Amino acid sequence: MGTKIIGTGCYTPERVLTNHDLEKMVDTSDEWIRTRTGIEERHIAADGESASDMAYPACIRALEASGTSPDEIGMIIVATVCPDYPFPSTACVLQRKLKVSPGAICLDMQAACSGFIYALDIVNSMVKTHPSLKKALVVGVEKITMLTDWEDRNTCVLFGDGAGAVVLEARRDSQDGGGIVASKLSADGNFTDILMVKAGGSAMPLTKEVMDQRLQYIRMEGQEVFKQAVNAMVGACKEVLQEAGVTSSEIRWLIPHQANRRIIEAVGKRLNLTEENVFINVSRYGNTSAASIAIALDEIARGGKVERGEYLLLTAFGAGLTWGATLLRW
Ligand SMILES: CC(C)(COP(=O)(O)OP(=O)(O)OC[C@H]1O[C@@H](n2cnc3c(N)ncnc32)[C@H](O)[C@@H]1OP(=O)(O)O)[C@@H](O)C(=O)NCCC(=O)NCCS
Structure with a gap:
């Protein structure tokens, strides 16, 4: 018994900040950033764009890719260090936006950059103790640039915003082995x-x-x-x-x-x-x-x-x- 990914989706904000843009903001160079990190550009969320705003299109794409309707989702787990609010959870906000049925399990979890694989494991374990849990949305989303010091060249060149989501389906027999x-x-x-x-x-x-x-x-x-x-x-x-x-x-x-x-x-x-x-x-x-x-x-x-x-x-x-x-x- 376990889970399988049956659909994926992602979203990145429209605004792109290149290394050349950063050259005008701090004492850095495209050459330094590329050779030390491999990064050439990153996406930056708009001022009013929240974690759930970014997670929403990623979830819709994952639902569509897996042929899942929101009312089949029994759990939403959101891995993030940038929740919409201290509370309620971004997962609950997403539940409302996605029209996932009341009764679903919804929570945010924080394991920083490891959050998505932590969240996968939590759902994979929870299907064993919650037999009614058939499908879950596992989301990783960050508006990490809101925590970025745009005056600190050591860190501001490294981060970008975005969201990704998967639909995990409980597998109670071996089926195709995936x-x-x-x-x-x-x-x-x-x-x-x-x-x-x-x-x-x-x-x-x-x-x-x-x-x-x-x-x-x-x-x-x-x-x-x-x-x-x-x-x-x-x-x-x-x-x-x-x-x-x-x-x-x-x-x-x-x-x-x-x-x-x-x-x-x-x-x-x-x-x-x-x-x-x-x-x-x-x-x-x-x-x-x-x-x-x-x-x-x-x-x-x-x-x-x-x-x-x-x-x-x-x-x-x-x-x-x-x-x-x-x-x-x-
Ligand atoms: C941050 C990182 C790219 C720095 O690379 P590095 O090769 O270790 O560079 P250093 O920290 O030794 O800095 C070397 C020099 O570059 C300078 N420097 C730092 N950022 C710079 C930038 N954006 N542009 C130009 N120079 C920069 C430093 O000030 C330092 O100058 P100094 O020697 O005059 O003091 C690298 O350490 C790294 O990737 N670490 C892991 C970070 C990470 O993955 N964090 C996320 C975890 S989820």
Whole structure:
């Protein structure tokens, strides 16, 4: 018993900010950004565009792709660090917008950039204890540029906004054998300080003093995050492959969280994968946090880049630190 992805969708905002645009905003260069990160451009949400506004079209596309009507959805889980409101959850806001029936389970969850694979695993586990749960929407969405300090060249070049969604269907028999095969999730709170937004929560509410120090924005120790990220993702991927008895040569696509091309390539190399098997779209979107793997999945599915029965290995890391890997059979 488990779940299978039966439809995908994504959405990215209309406005595109290129590296050349950033050259006019901070002391940086297209060349520096491309060589250090692989990013060329990113999408930026409009001022009034919320997480649920971006998630909505992604969900509609996933519903259409899977031939699912909103009243079949028994659960919505939204992975985000940029909810519409402190409460109610963005999932509840989406439930109303999508006209998903009252009674569905709706929640947001926060595991930063690992949020989407955490959310997949939660639904995959919940179908086992909720027999009436047949189909769920799993969403990764971020308006991460609202947490971006546009005066800090160390971080502002890295991030972008967007949303991705999948419809997960409960599989109570083997059927075609597709679905989530194995999953490994982890966190280590000893590393909270290396990547965080200090202010805006209960520990440090927003005050003028706090905002003058720009503590409402992302702060990161880039090199430390880089090192932890590669080790964590490689370790999680090896664990799920071992648990499933699958070798890396059987993987059609490694779909890593899209934070930095060099991190992605390092992970691929350490898993003995060639570049034909490592999916990279960070050049066009930057780091969209919890949305990145969901957007990548939609591009792979819609682009006809995966055949039924092939293995996809998803892996992510993010603030917390959180990390993990999920092996899927398409
Ligand atoms: C952020 C990152 C790209 C920086 O690359 P790096 O090779 O580690 O660069 P460094 O931090 O050593 O900085 C090198 C120099 O470039 C400068 N620099 C930083 N950002 C710059 C920018 N946008 N443009 C130009 N120069 C920049 C630094 O100030 C530093 O200058 P200095 O040597 O005079 O002090 C890299 O560390 C990284 O990708 N880390 C992981 C980040 C990540 O993935 N975060 C998201 C997690 S979900």
